[in-house]
Amino acid sequence: GAGVSQTPSNKVTEKGKYVELRCDPISGHTALYWYRQSLGQGPEFLIYFQGTGAADDSGLPNDRFFAVRPEGSVSTLKIQRTERGDSAVYLCASSILGGNGELFFGEGSRLTVL
Amino acid sequence: AQSVTQLDSQVPVFEEAPVELRCNYSSSVSVYLFWYVQYPNQGLQLLLKYLSGSTLVESINGFEAEFNKSQTSFHLRKPSVHISDTAEYFCAVRLQTGANNLFFGTGTRLTVIP
Numbered sequence: 001g002a003g004v005s006q007t008p009s010n011k012v013t014e015k016g017k018y019v020e021l022r023c024d025p026i027s028g029h030t031a032l033y034w035y036r037q038s039l040g041q042g043p044e045f046l047i048y049f050q051g052t053g054a055a056d057d058s059g060l061p062n063d064r065f066f067a068v069r070p071e072g073s074v075s076t077l078k079i080q081r082t083e084r085g086d087s088a089v090y091l092c093a094s095s096i097l098g099g100n101g102e103l104f105f106g107e108g109s110r111l112t113v114l
Numbered sequence: 115a116q117s118v119t120q121l122d123s124q125v126p127v128f129e130e131a132p133v134e135l136r137c138n139y140s141s142s143v144s145v146y147l148f149w150y151v152q153y154p155n156q157g158l159q160l161l162l163k164y165l166s167g168s169t170l171v172e173s174i175n176g177f178e179a180e181f182n183k184s185q186t187s188f189h190l191r192k193p194s195v196h197i198s199d200t201a202e203y204f205c206a207v208r209l210q211t212g213a214n215n216l217f218f219g220t221g222t223r224l225t226v227i228p
Contacts, residue, residue: 003157004157031214033214033215033216035218040123040220040221041220041221042118042120042204042206042218042219042220042221043158043204043216043218044218045215045216045217048214048215056215091157091158093158095214097214102160102163103158103160103214103216104160105150105157105158105159106157107155107156107157108157
């Protein structure tokens, strides 16, 4: 497809487990962003990639969260030792570097930690 | 630091009535302004943006927003709403320098009543 693709769309896991969420950005978009959206809140910035490197990871809440983008395209958000408070919709967005600022969002991955 | 305030979490309005969704921002540096819309079961989509030039910007589906620097506002308006406008609306800002990262408000749920 032409849009940002995120998998899985839904993930239910147990407290303490490890999860991976995948984002496939729009082809040619060099910038990739991860956001987290909790119930009743707006999207909260987690991390921003420019190419393969994390240009800004100041939004990651703690060291249980990690993200990679090894080839400058697909990105994986990894959460270790999940906690119930990690339950949220995780959004991925991509954009053209140096563009007009428009971010294109995927439909998100809903994570539920029991 | 920058922040975005959307005071109205829910706005019910009758079909064909006018609507205004309020957005105020705070930033120590110049910003660009955006409205994103999230229809049920869909990802965030850009509705309109202010980058420079005319302070009044319009979308293709009849929404408009006006950048007011003195009041640090970017309210969204539509003179006559349609059922299909029912959605969650998010106001967002981005710094004019640096990364394309967006900072979002908490959102306003617009419900159009037949």
